[in-house]
Amino acid sequence: MLEAIDVHADGLKRAALAAGPAAPVHNCPKWTVHDLVTHIAFVHAFAVGLAVNRPAKPSPPSGWDDVLGWWDGQRLALREALAKAPEAPAFSPYPGFAVTVGDWTRRMAHETAIHRLDAESALEEGPGTRFSPAFANDGIDEFLTYLAPRLGKTGDVRITTPERTWTIGGPGAEVSGAADDVYRALWGRPHRASVTGDLAPLAAP
Structure with missing residues (x-):
């Protein structure tokens, strides 16, 4: 998963x-590419603090060249923060749920992958x-059972x-297809999966 982030x-x-x-x-109609890069740079920087149990709200610079350079630095910091033992405890922003360094590594791998599509x-x-299939199936599992x-x-x-x-719960929505397409469908991205029923209750943030 560390390699996947890179x-x-x-x-x-x-x-x-x-x-x-x-x-x-086009996947996120309210955003420009500048907005997207600022977002992923913020997320990577935020995850650094979570992984080392010192959460802080980052402040990405506003200029295009500046935010690109800042993101490069945060990516290096993220790799270092996630290089600890996967089972090491990390900060959890989710009340009642424990989180490990390995969980944040997996979360960042899939967050980055989806925004690559964007x-x-x-x-x-x-x-x-x-x-x-291996990565996409893991992403489906991470979405359904973790996030x-x-x-x-x-x-x-x-x-x-x-x-x-x-299978989660009783009869309801059904999604089927290649793992890559199902992964995209769960995240609300263009896909070729078969979807019946309402996925809105599980809609990605």
Whole structure:
């Protein structure tokens, strides 16, 4: 997962530089690429404090070149903060839920991957990234069993990929397809998964 953070952050940055700061992010209509980069830089910086049990609210610089450079520094700090033993306790912003360094590593891997798709949506050719079944299935599992409960999101859903099945609650929404597409569907990104029923109760933040 540490490697995944680097891989997807690099991909996000390549797309951001190619699109330019003023380009609209089609996956997130209220954002420009500048907004997206500022967001992921903030998230990475915030996660540094959480991983070392010293939470603080970062203040990214406003200029395009400045925020790119600041993000590079925060990525290095994040890698160092997450290099501790995965089972080491970390700060939890979720009341009643313990969190480890490994949990934050996994969370940042998937946060960065999804926002890589957003950066690529600003390119004329659109997103070209396809996630491996192993990574996408892990992302589905992280969303359903880790993130959604901690955010207080509940719903009845059955999720099916060629490799795995998740059933939460009783009959309700059903999502099926390639793991990559189901992963995108849960995060509200363009996909080719089959969706029946209402996924709104589990909608990604």
